[in-house]
Amino acid sequence: MIYVIIEKDCAACGLCEDVCPASAVSSAGIYKIDPALCTGCGECADSCPVEAIQPCQQD
Ligand code: SF4
Numbered sequence: 309m310i311y312v313i314i315e316k317d318c319a320a321c322g323l324c325e326d327v328c329p330a331s332a333v334s335s336a337g338i339y340k341i342d343p344a345l346c347t348g349c350g351e352c353a354d355s356c357p358v359e360a361i362q363p364c365q366q367d
């Protein structure tokens with residue numbers, strides 16, 4: 309399991325980026341989690357003040 313940032317809920321505060329290098333701003337200024345780097349630890353979800361980071365089931 310990895311985590312994803314729900315774009316419509318994200319306030320672009322940047323806290324998750326401070327927590328984890330897998331979370332970064334894309335060229336469009338939108339925060340995304342790199343699925344290749346995410347280990348599913350959940351720390352970023354705990355850091356997000358608006359609960360925009362949620363677990364995502366992979367195929
Ligand atoms: S779940 Fe863990 S590894 Fe994945 S983006 Fe969040 S803090 Fe980083």
Ligand code: SF4
Nearest residue numbers: 318319321322324356
């Ligand atoms: S901590 Fe939450 S609101 Fe802030 S940039 Fe990350 S996903 Fe968006």
